[in-house]
Amino acid sequence: MASIVRPDGQSSQSVSGDTIFALSSGALPAGIAVVRMSGPQAGEALRHLAGALPEPRRASLRTLRDEGDALDRALILWLPGPGTATGEDMAELHLHGGRAVVAAVETALERQPKLRRAEAGEFTRRALYNDRLDLTAAEGLADLLEAETEIQRRVALAASEGGLAREVARWRDKLLGAAALVEAGIDLAAEDEAADVNLPLEAVGALTVEMEAALARPPAERLRDGIRVVLAGPVNAGKSSLLNALAGRDAAIATPVAGTTRDVLEVPLAIGGIPFLLFDTAGLRTSGDPVEAIGVERARAAMLAADILVWLDDEPAPEQHEGAIHIWPRCDLPDRAGSRNGRLAVSALTGAGLEDLRNLLVTRARDLLPREGESALNLRQRSAIAAAVGELRHALAQAADELLFAEHVRSALVRLEQVGGGGGIEDLLDTVFNRFCVGK
Incomplete structure (x- = not known):
């Protein structure tokens, strides 16, 4: 990840050297059109259009110009990273929502060095890469954008705000604690000292039951696609x-x-x-x-x-x-x-x-949908958690061998990392982010 010097002299981080922009509000024409920028050149592009950067995180009314021509009278926001939605420098242009206005501003941005139009889901992908959210929250955000009913909205909002991520993090902490106990037991055995082998077994056994209960919840697909009612x-x-x-x-x-x-x-x-x-x-x-x-x-x-x-x-x-x-x-x-x-x-x-x-x-x-406060698992999430549960079951079955027990616990941790986007699932990201609109 490259270190970037911002126009205000501070440093930021970026997943790539280019800066993306896109219309992030609704279809045109509209009362207001919001154009977002994210990346190391966001501040420079904003300064080119507005003449100077406004105070960070405070809306400022400016006339936007390009090559001497006035484009629009707009509200602008300068959002220096890393404390932004993407973890990068960001800027927003709140324009009058006419097609010609937006087209003129986008053309001016496109002429700037290292600026390009964003791809579908690219803003959210950058947020994932910069640890502003995990993959479960990104999937929740995609579901929120597609939500058509109240229950879909509530469940998707909970996921986008990290509900499942917190649950998985709690499982991970418990597994790390059990793994630490096992490793300590192995070290003590090497030094001819006794360790309580029941502690990690009890922790892993209880966690396995808890994760299996999560797998038994109603699936997210039923919530997304609808309850199948057959008239026969x-x-x-x-x-x-x-x-x-x-x-x-x-x-x-x-x-x-x-x-x-x-x-x-x-x-x-x-x-x-x-x-x-x-x-x-x-x-x-x-x-x-x-x-x-x-x-x-x-x-x-x-x-x-x-x-x-x-x-x-x-x-x-x-x-x-x-x-x-x-x-x-x-x-x-x-x-x-x-x-x-x-x-x-x-x-x-x-x-x-x-x-x-x-x-x-x-x-x-x-009775067929997730209860209030429950996370609904999609197929990808269920598969990763089921694989983790399988490793824990193997660990419990081979508890007499501390080395094998520890190895299966470590493998379960890797599977849990995949739920949130870790563990080498790059090939899945295109499928996830293609569900997003360009401005997300």
Whole structure:
């Protein structure tokens, strides 16, 4: 990492010799457009446009000029590193949000030496490299940018503020303590002195149980993609009509013709601030039509993958779907009025029972999502933690050999480092940061 001399005479650090810039606010035109710069030339570029650097971290109103031409009257901020979002020198230009204004300023910046447009996620990548956040916080920030429901926002915000990072750091500290006890025991054995071998065993055993409990939590993918709710039952049970009623639009074709739905239709939906993914499926029956038969097989596969099955039939749901929500559909018809055998009476036509169904879905979904204060682990994080747990299990199984025990504990520490972005996972970073917009 290179040491950089800033325009104010102080030194800073940079992961590279160039300085990046990008529009970091919303789509244009807008009331205000924020252009960010990060890197060793941020101060020099700001001074070129504004004439002089303002007092650090205080907004100043200046006329921005390039080659003698006035570009805009804007608020500017000078943010010397390393105490910034990226850990580098940064500057911000709060411009009038017209397309021509922003284009003129970006053109002026592009003409400056060692300045270039940022790539997707590059600001956050620099923050990672400069230890301003770890990879779990970066992933949380990406989730926060994509959040569409309240629960997604809350969980992503907790991750972006270091919730999982603190939990992993606590595990790491406990493992380091256990490793130190083991190493001390090995040293004492070499000096013919006795050590309490149970202390590291107890610590590793308790930590293994705690980490396994974390792995058993609801996954982040369920929160990001939505709770999978599959509407299933025989032909003409009213599945498509119910899906349209829940979605509030004609998402599926609903007709009295048996077998209208021949494929699985997915509809994303938020209910009570919780993301759902509703599936309309083909009616279950034996059919000589090869196309319909394929639809029926897909319907059965969707049922098996459901988080919540909504069963529309007078007969009970298949045995492998214990816990399904049983619906008494089309309760507006004279011969089907009321509730039967504890089933929830619903009419897609009149709306009867729909609010009760929505409430029931929300209640079921809350048991399938992370609880308040819990970190939701994505696939990458789960894989690293599971690998660490595997090493700890090996350590406990070979506890009689202190050298092997210590080696597995050290390997577990390496796996934990990977959760936060250490341990040689450079090949994963492009995938993570490509989720970001250019200005992040």
